[in-house]
Amino acid sequence: MENKTVTIKDVAKKAGVSVSTVSRAFNNYSDINPETREQILKIAEELGYKPNIIARSLSSNRNFRLGMLVEDYDLSGMLNPLVFEILMNFKNTATKLGYETVLLSTTSDVQKNEKLSKLFTDKQLDGMFIMGLKMTDEYYRELSQIDKPCVLYDININNPYVGCVGVDNTKGAFLAVEYLIKLGHKKIGFINGHKDAYVSYERLDGYFLAHNRYGLTVDNSLIEYADFTDKGAEEAVERLINRHRDVTAIFCASDIMAIGVVNRLNDLGYSIPDDISIIGFDGIYLSQCISPKITTVKQDTAKIGEAAANLLFNIIQGQRIGRVVIEPELLERESTKSV
Amino acid sequence: MENKTVTIKDVAKKAGVSVSTVSRAFNNYSDINPETREQILKIAEELGYKPNIIARSLSSNRNFRLGMLVEDYDLSGMLNPLVFEILMNFKNTATKLGYETVLLSTTSDVQKNEKLSKLFTDKQLDGMFIMGLKMTDEYYRELSQIDKPCVLYDININNPYVGCVGVDNTKGAFLAVEYLIKLGHKKIGFINGHKDAYVSYERLDGYFLAHNRYGLTVDNSLIEYADFTDKGAEEAVERLINRHRDVTAIFCASDIMAIGVVNRLNDLGYSIPDDISIIGFDGIYLSQCISPKITTVKQDTAKIGEAAANLLFNIIQGQRIGRVVIEPELLERESTKSV
DNA sequence: CTGAAAGCGCTTACAG
DNA sequence: CTGAAAGCGCTTACAG
Structure with missing residues (x-):
């Protein structure tokens, strides 16, 4: 048997x-x-x-194991399919490189009691790929001086052991806003993500840069922050609209938020894109399933996952690369039109 | 250092x-x-x-490792956030039970060259949780006589080593169709999933049962099959509508497909739910983000993931449980109305 | 209830 | 280029 x-x-x-x-x-x-x-x-x-990889690990002190650490998966997982896609792509290239991957999750609270380096040794990891980390997290602090190979998604840190991978968020936001400007929009609202998210700063930069480039000045009251959820975005857009009845376009820092914005605006009697143009971010599958199809800035999850695994591999091998930036891509669809 | x-x-x-x-x-x-x-x-x-779990594994010949095998992740992952949610919940309770989880993927093709039992020993697994398997797959055949602990999601098999977990699909479909009937609908279309998916049979049963219970006869030409994608559903609903202009309600075997159906119907000039009621399946987060919010049958991913891990644990411990069925729940929302 | 010893399946200096 | 031997950090009969 x-x-x-x-x-x-x-x-x-x-x-x-x-x-x-x-x-x-x-x-x-x-x-x-x-x-x-x-x-x-x-x-x-x-x-x-x-x-037998287990025996090999024990004798060689090399584990050929990579951790995939996801923060607050309950939230990011439900809302954002991006995480899962990136994870699977990471896993695939890690496998090709001869590593197995273990799935780990954490929360801001847990981080106060269990250090990242402890997790590393407890789980016998050679490296760790971390997603969803916030700038206020305990691990963010610890990562600045850790001496174990790590790769972060969508957050930067200055430490030779820590690689960073992500789309060029500033450029992505720039592309979105530039597109709106070229369509003739002058008063462009911005529903940004979490204030604690690293990418929110980068995307804000892009918003400003596009305005600068085309000689427009930014009115700060056109900027709202939400929490990357559709609900949060619905409230944010209502605040925005109440302040600025004459907004003709809105850039949302995620597709999920863009969907919330479209719905709330519909409820308020606006027609999209006829009354207001909406542009999202991420390029998730569902952004093209709904009507109108959301114009958005796509993050290539296949490239991101693959790059993350390769980067981590290189760091484990002793190379110090630092940062891999993936090009964002503007997807012109139906939720935007010229004025 | x-x-x-x-x-x-x-x-x-x-x-x-x-x-x-x-x-x-x-x-x-x-x-x-x-x-x-x-x-x-x-x-x-x-x-x-x-x-040191590695040393323990080597000496005790128990690995405390569980595999999570996802088939065709590129498809299921992108389209269906359910998979990810269930996976994370599975992982969480597996961790509580003292097991670590490794993520594995496969395709129908790969299965022809690598046996499941081989994957088991190669990866030093104590058990495996398998999602997305089709009835035509090589592994489906192999699973009927495997002697290693496995748990399948949404597909049944008769083997003491193999546990099955899933929502009661027949009941879920029954609830959906019953709800439509009670709203007064008599001519109810059905966009089912893959023909090769086990759940498609169960849901078809539910569709029939509801008709029987309320004294309605089923017209088989009201039933279409799609591939669980929105695109497939769009084509299917068009075929359906062309045959039956007088359909007043449609039950879709997934929310993603329901979304596709709503969109296509909108394009064709129908208003939902005024002209046609639509009901979905799964209860994914996005089904409530769009307008109209999709009435649907929810699968509790937390319960499913947890049950799967516990079931697998019990099988490893030598118990033979067989099957765990999770109750589906009807979520009344905006895409349906009475006639 | 406790200890000494063998062994899990590999890797890695060390010799040759 | 190849082999013998020690060792990785545990568990598990076997004695006592």
């Missing part, structure tokens, strides 16, 4: 060599005769041998 | 006992003096000792 698992010993015996040699063959060591190597690999194949 | 990790030896030395005894203390063995036990745990706490 239980078909005994084949070990390195079995391979060694059948190949007529020592286990050390088999180990060498499997670890791509240079100090081994290419022919013996071929021979061993062939026999291993026949026997269906796969190195 | 590298703060040497504390091992069982350190604890043993400091406590003045053997490593065997420390091991006993940590494994809740009964044959140990409660006082020594307390003493050891206290010292371990001071030293910040955590058992």
Whole structure:
């Protein structure tokens, strides 16, 4: 019933060599005769041998395990499919690189009791990919002086052990606002995300830059903050509209918020895009399912996940890269029109 | 810099006992003096000792690792946030049970070359939670005779090692259609999911049962199949409408499809729910973000994930439970009205 | 109730 | 280029 698992010993015996040699063959060591190597690999194949990663970890002190840490998954997961997409893409390239991935979650509260470095050793991780971290978090502080390989999504930190990956948020916001300006809009509202989110600063920069570039001045009262939820955005847009009846376009820092904004505006009797143009951010699948299809700035989740895994791998190997920036892409759809 | 990790030896030395005894203390063995036990745990706490799970796996031949296998993640992940929610909830209770979780993905093609049992041993898993499996898959066949603990979501199989968890799909469909009937609808279309999906059969049953219960006969040409995508549903609803101009309500086997249907119907000049009532399935977050808010049948992802982990745990412990069914819940919202 | 010893399946200096 | 041996941090019969 239980078909005994084949070990390195079995391979060694059948190949007529020592286990050390088999180990060498499997670890791509240079100090081994290419022919013996071929021979061993062939026999291993026949026997269906796969190195026991657990034993390897224990003896080599290398774990070949990467953690994927998601903060407040209950929120980010439900609301934002981006997280899941990025995670799966990360996992895929991590697998190709020979690493297994374990899924971990945390919250701002938990971080007060359990240090990140402890999590690292407890879980026997070689590296960690972290999503959803806020600037007010305990881990954000700890990350500035950690000496373990980490990669952060959408938040930056200055530490050679910590890589950062994300879309160029400033440019993305710039593209969105520039697009609106080119459509003739002059009074453009902005529903930004969390005040504590790193990306909110970057996107705010983009909003300003686009105005500057085209000779427009920003009225700060056109800017609202919400919490990346549709509900929050609905309230924010109502505040905005009440202050500025003559807004003709609104840039939302996420598609989810854009959807909330469209709905609330509909309820208030506005027609989109005829009365007000709306542009989102993220490019989630659902942004094109609803009517009108949301014009948005797409984050390429495949590229982000892949880049994160490669970056983490490089850091583990001793390279110090720092930051990988993915190009955002404007997707022109139906929720915007010229005035 | 590298703060040497504390091992069982350190604890043993400091406590003045053997490593065997420390091991006993940590494994809740009964044959140990409660006082020594307390003493050891206290010292371990001071030293910040955590058992090395890798070493434990290697020596005990128990891995405390669970796989989470997702099929065709590119599709299910993008389209359906349910998968991610269930996964995270599964992970959470697995963690409480002392297991770590590794994320795995597969496709129908991959299954032809790599057996499930091989994946099991290669990844050193104690159990596996599988989502998105289709009835035509290679693994579906293999699962009927596997002797390793598995739990499937939304698909049933008769094997003591394999547990099944999911919402009561027949009842869920029944509730949806019953609700429409009670609203006075008599000609009710049905956009079902994949023909190869197990749940499609169950939901079809529910559609029939509701008709039977209320003395209505089913016209089979009211039933369409789509692939769980909004695009597929858009085409399906157009075929349906072309055959039956007088349909007054449509039950869709997923919220994503319901959203597609609403959009296409809007394009065709129908007003929802005034001209046609639409009801979905799943209860994803976005179903309430759009306008009209979609009436739907909710799957409780928290309960499903938790149940799946507990079920898998029980199977690993030697219990044979079989199947856990979660109650679906009808969410009355805006996309339906009485006629 | 406790300890000494073997062993889990690998890797890695050390010799040769 | 290859082998013998020690060791990674635990668990588990076996004695006592």
